[in-house]
Amino acid sequence: MFAILRPAVVLTVLLSALLGLLYPLTVTGLAQALFPAAANGSLVLRDDQVVGSSLIGQAFAADRYFHSRPSATSGADPADPAKTVEAPYNAANSSGSNLGPTSSSLIEAIKARAAAFEDGRAPADLVTASASGLDPHISPAAAWVQVPRVASARGIPEQEIAAVVSRSIEGRTLGIIGEPRVNVLKLNLALDGQY
Incomplete structure (x- = not known):
């Protein structure tokens, strides 16, 4: 009986240590070494304060901000x-x-x-x-349609707000994956920083 049970217990302990400890620690260490910003949640800072993540959308309701x-x-x-x-x-x-x-x-x-x-x-x-x-992003078309409202609320010419939108458009990943997009949090922070 023990001869049959022993390999099962040894294999369970070995795989638990390998897959439950060693593998996660290795992947976490590699992620921290190679991609520290992404591994820590792609946090967005403003004046050394975390204001959000570039990966998670936020609700913006005021007219002076672009809405998600x-x-x-x-x-x-x-x-x-x-x-x-x-x-x-x-x-x-x-x-x-x-x-x-x-x-x-x-x-x-x-x-x-x-x-x-x-x-x-x-x-x-x-x-x-x-x-x-x-979703933290909107399409460029969704940003363009909001330019008049944001410009009016901020008292800034539409051309200036449109220029900030143009600078905030992110292209396709690796030039072929996905669609052009605008990160709403980063766009609103850019507006606050400039105006």
């Missing part, structure tokens, strides 16, 4: 005992809405978001939530 995509994580903050404080872009609640294209709730939400635009037409990423609900 709608977030499917906009439910009540889990830390709020009264469940009355919304927590959009809550990374602990990352998920899509699971509403399909025939969902009347989804259709009504999209119509309500589109109604906020003068002609009722807006880039898709400003009226639909991303799959994770945490």
